[in-house]
Amino acid sequence: MDEQLTLLKKMTDTNAPAGFELPMTNLMKDLFDGLNIESIRDNTGSIFGVRKADSKHSIMLLGHLDEIGFMVTEITKQGFIKFTNLGYWSPIVMTSQKVTIHTKDRDIRGVIGGKPPHVLSAEDRNKVSLDNMFIDIGTASYEETIASGIKVGDCITPYSEFEVMENPKYLLAKAFDNRFGCALAYEVAKNVTNPKINLYSGAVTQEETMSRGSKTAANLVKPSLAIAMDVCFCSLTPGMENEGNAKMGEGPVIVLSDAWNIAHVCFKQYIMDVAKDQGINIQFDHLTGGYTDAGHVAQSNTGVPAVTIAVPTRYIHSNVSMMHREDYANAVKLMTAVVEGLDDTVVEQITSQTY
Structure with a gap:
């Protein structure tokens, strides 16, 4: 496995749902330390590798550290575990899926259970509800589950292995949303050794729960420009033909608008030119x-020109996701060139909308 695949595997194998991002914060810190560059973090765990320049301007590149997951809310008398979402899941994709419960001392495998179809009424077969689901870790009582170390408040993540698919350009793993952005942030910090404006390249917490970490991170960095790096839908699979325009294998995506942000016109044009x-x-x-972290950063301080760069990804917000390796590689190439081309003059043209 080459260096890039090893990086993507390490990041997607790391378990860090919204609100429980410390394992990813620590991984990013280790990666930045390996580049011998300074890193800064806010009090939620958002972290950025920093490359300074002789400039009054800065660019903030932000993936997000968190993945969608769950949290233990109750342990029943029979030892089953009730849970709530950390981020949005469709209940349709949840049942019979393996999960990992992260206790203080160890990880415990479980499976999301529910009634078998044989005992469901015709009406209930078409209903899937989180309220009726539970996690089974293979215990027989409340006392046995408690003895395992599981407690209310523990976080839970999907269990899925990183795999290279039949076509080796296709990669399968959990949490490409958004370990893609984390890996991209690291690679740009690695590639751009002498930026002409200050570079803050990293990732933020709690994007999956209303993009909370981007607010505190923007207040920490106070960037002149910002690029959120996230995933978007792939329209190539059956039934998705009318759900967007992005196709895996055809390059990175500029997100023109989402629920919280409209791509800054001049910054978007600069990226297109690059x-x-x-x-x-x-x-x-x-x-x-949907939304990305660009929206809250754009509204921070006195306003920040912000754009989202994405890659098309299949099956997001489920136990597995699929990404095209060339889309990722071209995102690295694009983001590297975008940062390298920025200087004070270009930034001021963008911010004054004269670019």
């Missing part, structure tokens, strides 16, 4: 029912 100069094919899409 992509053209670099010969990188880019796609365009919009999110009608």
